Amino acid sequence: MSRRALTLLIAGFLVLALGVIGAMQRVPYVVLSPGPTENTIGEVDKKPVISIKDHQTYPTSGALSLVTVAYQGGPSARIDLLTALRGWIDPTVAVVPEETIFAPDRSAQQVEEENTVEMTNSQETATAAALNELKIPFRMIVTVGATQKDRPAEGKLQVGDVIDSVDGKPATNADVVSDTVRAHKPGEAVVFGVTRGSEKHEVSVPTVAGPEGQALVGVEMRSAYKFPFKVDINVGDVGGPSAGLMFSLGILDKLTPGELTGGKKIAGTGTIDEKGQVGPIGGIAQKMVGAKDSGATIFLTPAANCAEAMRAVPEGLRLVRADSLHSAVEALDALRTGQGNVPACEAG
Structure with a gap:
């Protein structure tokens, strides 16, 4: 065998060996890639994403799409080295350390469950933000989320109970209930309506007496909203809080005459609070790729994500800065009519 042939044989063997090692070696990284998009004024599995009952609704057109990030990997399903290397080469995905997605004390199942809870809360908050924008009144309620084992509330208060009052005072929020309970001396009774x-x-x-000597009854509370009509949101397996802005816009579009989109395909992201303030999210680069792939030409971007988004925006996707639900509505009105200001993202 010639020296050249021997060198090629050895090189080929080394490449094969490295490939086998790469395929077997598991690494503590997670690959983030563009996930599915869902049109909040459209349908999923032949069912409306947003259904409103007992209130007038109006026709819509175009798309107001939420965007998501898919992930591969995690503590119980670690990716191999070759998958990580492919991710590092692909500009549309991100490879991040496992601990940025999964806290050391959280399993993949716990993260999924937390994302589901965050999505449910996001939907309620998005409804509250939309109704606030339309000046439709609603009220906040406090419910019993759980009772602690071997604490006085166990067997007396039940999960799902709506706490109307505490010691005769209206329970306007969870803090009122907590403060009223703590104002007692341990051993005294609290009357819940x-x-x-x-x-x-x-x-x-x-x-x-609690650990610090304060009075407690052992109840875990959850704040919720009591709306004057029913708003149901159906998004399948999507989790997390980052679709809040798009849910609010979808609800607004259905509750108001005219079409918010002007027939355009618009995507966006951002958390939202009940006052309509838009907050930052993660995975902005992957979400923009998903938006572009879905046919969107406009992307509503939380102000705090603008600088990052500008460094990775796909060609043909226009970034519109969204500071609040109100400003997003104004921007969409300006885009539709050609009049008014459309706030743009600026490099940070």
């Missing part, structure tokens, strides 16, 4: 199903009850619950 609750709605259970369709019935109202007064429930007396004794207090005990």
